[in-house]
Amino acid sequence: MxxxxxxxxxxxxxxxxxxxxxxxxxxxxxxxxxxxxxxxxxxxxxxxxxxxxxxxxxxxxxxxxxxxxxxxxxxxxxxxxxxxxxxxxxxxxxxxxxxxxxxxxxxxxxxxxxxxxxxxxxxxxxxxxxxxxxxxxxxxxxxxxxxxxxxxxxxxxxxxxxxxxxxxxxxxxxxxxxxxxxxxxxxxxxxxxxxxxxxxxxxxxxxxxxxxxxxxxxxxxxxxxxxxxxxxxxxxxxxxxxxxxxxxxxxxxxxxxxxxxxxxxxxxxxxxxxxxxxxxxxxxxxxxxxxxxxxxxxxxxxxxxxQPIPAEKSTKLTNQPLSIKLRDLALIPDSPLLKLSAAAGDRIILSGLQCSGKSLLTLMLCRQALPASGRIVLGGRRLEWLTAASLHRAVQLVNDDAQLMRGSIESNLLYGNRHIDTAWFERICQVLELEDLNQTVTELGSNLSSGLTQRILIARALLKKPGLLMVDRAGVDRDNPLQQAMLTLQKEGGFTYLLTTRRKLNSKLKAQWDTVWEI
Structure with missing residues (x-):
């Protein structure tokens, strides 16, 4: 091809x-x-x-x-x-x-x-x-x-x-x-x-x-x-x-x-x-x-x-919460093999030091990067076999590369979301405290605070009703009000939620999550 x-x-x-x-x-x-x-x-x-x-x-x-x-x-x-x-x-x-x-x-x-x-x-x-x-x-x-x-x-x-x-x-x-x-x-x-x-x-x-x-x-x-x-x-x-x-x-x-x-x-x-x-x-x-x-x-x-290498097979994901399985996954050559799993609908926290590979793993889960070896399985389907359109609908990643567009908060929320659930839209705006949807957004969101930018980006991803939402953005893990809002929306939406953090997890923090991955 x-x-x-x-x-x-x-x-x-x-x-x-x-x-x-x-x-x-x-x-x-x-x-x-x-x-x-x-x-x-x-x-x-x-x-x-x-x-x-x-x-x-x-x-x-x-x-x-x-x-x-x-x-x-x-x-x-x-x-x-x-x-x-x-x-x-x-x-x-x-x-x-x-x-x-x-x-x-x-x-x-x-x-x-x-x-x-x-x-x-x-x-x-x-x-x-x-x-x-x-x-x-x-x-x-x-x-x-x-x-x-x-x-x-x-x-x-x-x-x-x-x-x-x-x-x-x-x-x-x-x-x-x-x-x-x-x-x-x-x-x-x-x-x-x-x-x-x-x-x-x-x-x-x-x-x-x-x-x-x-x-x-x-x-x-x-x-x-x-x-x-x-x-x-x-x-x-x-x-x-x-x-x-x-x-x-x-x-x-x-x-x-x-x-x-x-x-x-x-x-x-x-x-x-x-x-x-x-x-x-x-x-x-x-x-x-x-x-x-x-x-x-x-x-x-x-x-x-x-052009990516064509897959041996082609399959699609359904609009359901996704389970995750990492089978002998090596992020880079000669790195330790990861054997991790999470059930569909789990709340996952991915903990590790800086440069430990957390961001690289999130990119691999949405096929934006390739592992050195091993296999990733989402929803019971091999990642490399999934069609690009199906993967983009079902898996959403909000990281530091995600950007806002010039326009308004509402136009940014609706960007890429042609068909939205009005009730879900209103609930997201309510929980994430997005009130003035007509507020002007300059190019790349340079006029907004980092906290508001993060909430808009997360809301835009949630409007797609993904089966897996990953948040790998600096500062989100330390924003406790935002995390409480995210856990509320995860419980109501039922999607699998993965958050990366560099914080050292104690027993109290671990208790808030269904699955803890440490790399």
């Missing part, structure tokens, strides 16, 4: 219909372009009688107006195609990266943002500026070549040979351009990752007196990116020079060929001019194709990297 993941196809869904429209527009525009050239030739050579001249001019004006409207329609369809494609790519990328287990999830915010914005924009440019141009101007180029072969066969084949030579040169440039484009994206990702890290850790940078040093590191990353950009610009310039060189060679062929009267020469020059306009646009689209390839390779690699 992880080795076969690919980016969503451009021609999938309703985009197939848009591409069909673009192909039809390309065929019509090709016919109109060739027809316009033949009409100009007819007028130029004076074949029309004087009484038919106004009609011919009117016909040409109408033809130009129709072509203008069709090019307008092409631009609109191309933009719709690009926007729909980039939306699908961003949705696929976000869903894949955010669904990854914690040990495989993206660790650098700047790199993830580069993938979601910069690389996705390269995908969009191909869909709106690359593929549509290939279709419409490619068909027009074919039409002009056929016209030249029919009207001027003695020079047409020479021009086609020159064009084939130019396309071969373009093909030779493509491979180094793709390698350089990949290098450019790698350097851009490293720069974005460095900037993102230093912005998030700005206080640490200031306190360490490293602002100037980090600015110099930023300059070195920028220099690497600039070198890659210059190398890519060289290759891109060579690609852009192709049509110009071909045009000059074509003029040389015309100069040494016997074409007869000047009218033939003028018409051929007109057709060549239109043909080279299409060829230039195709070369520009080719460049978008190269950047698309590089972005596609980068995004597919990122998605393959976070």
């Amino acid at each position: 992880s080795s076969t993941i690919t980016l969503v196809a451009l021609q999938a869904g309703k985009r197939r219909r848009l591409i069909t429209y673009l192909v039809a527009l390309g065929l019509v525009l090709t016919a109109l372009n060739v027809g316009g050239v033949l009409l100009i030739q007819h007028l130029w050579q004076g074949h029309d009688a004087s009484e038919n001249l106004p009609l011919s001019i009117a016909l040409f004006v109408v033809l130009v107006a129709v072509m203008g409207s069709l090019y307008y329609a092409e631009a609109v369809l191309a933009e719709k195609l690009g926007l729909d494609y980039v939306k699908a790519v961003r949705q696929q990328l976000y869903a894949t990266l955010m669904s990854a287990p914690q040990q495989q999830s993206p660790q650098r915010v700047g790199v993830a943002m580069t993938r979601l914005i910069t690389d996705a924009n390269n995908i969009k440019n191909w869909a709106s500026l690359g593929a549509p141009v290939f279709i419409t101007h490619g068909l027009s180029l074919v039409g002009y070549c056929i016209l030249i072969l029919v009207q001027w066969p003695h020079v047409g084949w020479l021009l086609l040979a020159l064009m084939a030579f130019a396309l071969m040169a373009t093909a030779l440039l493509t491979a180094p351009m793709m390698r350089t484009a990949l290098t450019l994206r790698r350097d851009r990702g490293r720069l974005s990752g460095h900037i993102g890290e230093m912005i998030i850790a700005n206080l640490s940078v200031q306190q360490a007196g490293r602002v100037n040093r980090e600015a110099k590191r930023l300059g070195r990353h920028s220099d690497l990116l600039a070198d890659s950009a210059v190398n890519y610009a060289r290759l891109r310039s060579l690609l852009a020079v192709n049509p110009m060189l071909l045009q000059q060679l074509a003029l040389l062929v015309l100069a040494v060929s016997a074409l007869g009267d000047g009218d033939h020469q003028a018409m051929l020059l007109l057709v060549l001019g239109l043909m080279f306009v299409s060829l230039t646009r195709i070369m520009q689209a080719w460049e978008h194709g190269v950047t698309y390839y590089a972005a596609k390779q980068r995004l597919e690699f990122a998605m393959r990297k976070v």
Whole structure:
């Protein structure tokens, strides 16, 4: 599964219909372009009688107006195609990266943002500026070549040979351009990752007196990116020079060929001019194709990297309290094996010193981390066989990585909870003392106290009616009123409740819990 993941196809869904429209527009525009050239030739050579001249001019004006409207329609369809494609790519990328287990999830915010914005924009440019141009101007180029072969066969084949030579040169440039484009994206990702890290850790940078040093590191990353950009610009310039060189060679062929009267020469020059306009646009689209390839390779690699190993079987959990069994579980290599169990609906306290593995075990119970060896069984089902959707519904973890979103307390409580039990919602708010649900919450809940933040996060998890709720958040175990409220809700909801603590448990504390795990 992880080795076969690919980016969503451009021609999938309703985009197939848009591409069909673009192909039809390309065929019509090709016919109109060739027809316009033949009409100009007819007028130029004076074949029309004087009484038919106004009609011919009117016909040409109408033809130009129709072509203008069709090019307008092409631009609109191309933009719709690009926007729909980039939306699908961003949705696929976000869903894949955010669904990854914690040990495989993206660790650098700047790199993830580069993938979601910069690389996705390269995908969009191909869909709106690359593929549509290939279709419409490619068909027009074919039409002009056929016209030249029919009207001027003695020079047409020479021009086609020159064009084939130019396309071969373009093909030779493509491979180094793709390698350089990949290098450019790698350097851009490293720069974005460095900037993102230093912005998030700005206080640490200031306190360490490293602002100037980090600015110099930023300059070195920028220099690497600039070198890659210059190398890519060289290759891109060579690609852009192709049509110009071909045009000059074509003029040389015309100069040494016997074409007869000047009218033939003028018409051929007109057709060549239109043909080279299409060829230039195709070369520009080719460049978008190269950047698309590089972005596609980068995004597919990122998605393959976070794909979990597929399970041998697939099963689901029911909305019931979950029992837990740890069978010879090693948190890390060479660590003591854990053989622990708890019945469904138990209140479990997990005690241990700092860095003893409490948080790692909670991550393993929701499959955000993998054990070194052993097995975890939830509700009688092996953890690795559970579907991701079933596991996310049945197991909720509130730890220090859980965050609030900008909005209100109510919008945060309802986040991810489409269908709620109104009575259970009101009871949770009552027991956890969440009164002003319209209170504003700023980004990441920075305007709220830690105690209120913890109650909101726990309430949001409880609204899902999980079979297992785990709380591994600093300070919760020492908040006695909150713990009493949690035990009350656990008794009423019946879910299995696991709390981590670094406190040394005495007999009085142990008596409040059904199961005590010490690691």
